Amino acid sequence: MERIQRLGGVGYPRPDAVLPEVLQRNYGRWTRHEVVRPGVLKHVSDSGEACLTVRLLMPMGKRLSTRSLLEIAEIAERVGAGLRVTSRRAIELVGVPEHELEPAIGALRTIGFPAGGTGRTLHQIVTCTGFTHCQQAALDGPSVAHALGNALFQDAVEERYPTKLTISVSGCPNQCGQANTADIGVVGIYEDVPVVHDDLMDQCDAPLTVRTCPTHAIRVERLENNRQTVRIAAERCVHCGSCALQCGAIEFGRPGTGRAVMSVGGKGSNTGCGPALGRVVAVHVPLSPPFYREIVDPVRRIIDAWVCTAGERERVRDWIARVGWEKFYQWTKLAMPREALDGFRQHHTMLRSDVRFRW
Numbered sequence: 627m628e629r630i631q632r633l634g635g636v637g638y639p640r641p642d643a644v645l646p647e648v649l650q651r652n653y654g655r656w657t658r659h660e661v662v663r664p665g666v667l668k669h670v671s672d673s674g675e676a677c678l679t680v681r682l683l684m685p686m687g688k689r690l691s692t693r694s695l696l697e698i699a700e701i702a703e704r705v706g707a708g709l710r711v712t713s714r715r716a717i718e719l720v721g722v723p724e725h726e727l728e729p730a731i732g733a734l735r736t737i738g739f740p741a742g743g744t745g746r747t748l749h750q751i752v753t754c755t756g757f758t759h760c761q762q763a764a765l766d767g768p769s770v771a772h773a774l775g776n777a778l779f780q781d782a783v784e785e786r787y788p789t790k791l792t793i794s795v796s797g798c799p800n801q802c803g804q805a806n807t808a809d810i811g812v813v814g815i816y817e818d819v820p821v822v823h824d825d826l827m828d829q830c831d832a833p834l835t836v837r838t839c840p841t842h843a844i845r846v847e848r849l850e851n852n853r854q855t856v857r858i859a860a861e862r863c864v865h866c867g868s869c870a871l872q873c874g875a876i877e878f879g880r881p882g883t884g885r886a887v888m889s890v891g892g893k894g895s896n897t898g899c900g901p902a903l904g905r906v907v908a909v910h911v912p913l914s915p916p917f918y919r920e921i922v923d924p925v926r927r928i929i930d931a932w933v934c935t936a937g938e939r940e941r942v943r944d945w946i947a948r949v950g951w952e953k954f955y956q957w958t959k960l961a962m963p964r965e966a967l968d969g970f971r972q973h974h975t976m977l978r979s980d981v982r983f984r985w
Contacts, residue, residue, distance in 0.1 A: 644708070646706075646708035647721070648720075655671040656670070657672050665682070665740070665783065666678065666679070666681075676724075678723070679720045680707075680719040680734070681716050681717075681718045682698070682717045682734060683716065683739065683743055684715060684750060686775060687754075687767065687768030688715050689758070694737070694739075698717060698739065701730060701737075705719070705723060706723060706726070707722045707730070708720045714752050714792070715750060716743055716749075746787045747783070747784065747785055748787070748793065751771045751775050753768050753771040753796075754796050754802035754803035755768070755802075756768050756770075760798075764797060764867075765884055769915055770886075770918055770921060771795045773916065774795075774812075774925060787929075787933060788932070788938055791810070793810045793811070793925070794892075795811070795812045795813075796811070796812070800866070800868075805889065806892050806904050808892045808904065809942040810929075810942065812886055813888075814884060814885075815865050815887050817883045817884075818880050819863050820869055820870055820876045820877065820878040823877065827853065827873075827875045829874055830872070832856050834872065840864065840868065843858055843860075844856050845859075856873075886911035886913060886921055887911065888908040889903075890946065891904050893943050898941055898947075899943055899944050907954075908924060908960055909963045927957075927959060932945055935949060
């Protein structure tokens with residue numbers, strides 16, 4: 627195995643082979659960390675040695691040119707730092723010497739990569755690939771995320787919030803952009819009901835198509851010529867598109883039917899009220915590129931209400947749990963959608979988890 631790894635044929639590189647020296651010396655010995663300023667983290671080990679990390683704001687959708695990667699790598703090599711990609715797809719320079727901190731930040735800003743997204747700021751916006759590389763997207767995640775990032779840029783480079791804020795965008799309900807676990811999430815959805823072409827159902831496995839539906843909206847039906855097809859109950863369809871992805875005889879996503887759904891209060895951490903999926907607070911939101919005002923404006927109102935009334939280190943979900951949904955809708959000027967109410971048709975664990983129970 628060592629010979630194969632040395633030749634680069636099979637296997638991941640050993641972790642210690644790609645770690646900067648400061649991390650190797652203090653591996654497993656870190657005692658605390660602090661945010662020196664937006665975009666700069668300082669980790670301290672039990673030996674007293676400190677490690678400075680610079681986090682960069684990235685283009686939406688993780689799209690970087692070869693030239694940009696080489697420029698970032700050149701700066702990192704010049705200051706003697708290693709590179710790391712965060713869970714929210716930002717790039718960090720790890721192990722920057724203190725005397726090189728300001729020159730490195732200035733050089734990175736010059737090539738278009740400002741430092742930010744740490745501490746009490748807007749962290750890197752996560753999005754799926756959208757129209758760039760997906761046949762199922764109802765909205766273009768990177769362009770929506772770009773519009774949000776432009777509108778909230780100062781919030782990513784200055785500490786204006788009670789605590790961190792995460793925003794994620796998913797082009798469809800498959801949630802590749804992790805919108806359902808962000809403080810504020812935007813999800814693309816088609817409003818049309820899938821159309822079944824009976825003459826093409828021979829190429830599909832009808833029972834398998836039925837099992838792909840998360841709400842049991844599809845049933846098998848036998849035609850007069852003893853052939854099988856499927857029927858979709860419109861009142862149970864949640865427009866996820868899973869059936870069309872499984873079966874080529876199902877047409878879904880007609881032009882002009884794409885809309886956005888917005889959710890709030892998603893969390894992946896155990897702090898406060900604990901991890902949870904976000905709750906839908908706006909549906910049928912129209913898509914109007916390039917500025918997406920119908921999405922950006924409600925997001926601004928949600929953030930403004932949270933900043934003005936939240937306590938110190940109180941995430942969006944904890945804030946809503948404290949003030950209640952009634953005040954949330956009052957302060958954000960959002961109209962509570964009928965779809966946000968639990969219809970009692972899902973599993974019993976859904977009960978007491980939606981807006982009707984938290985007034």
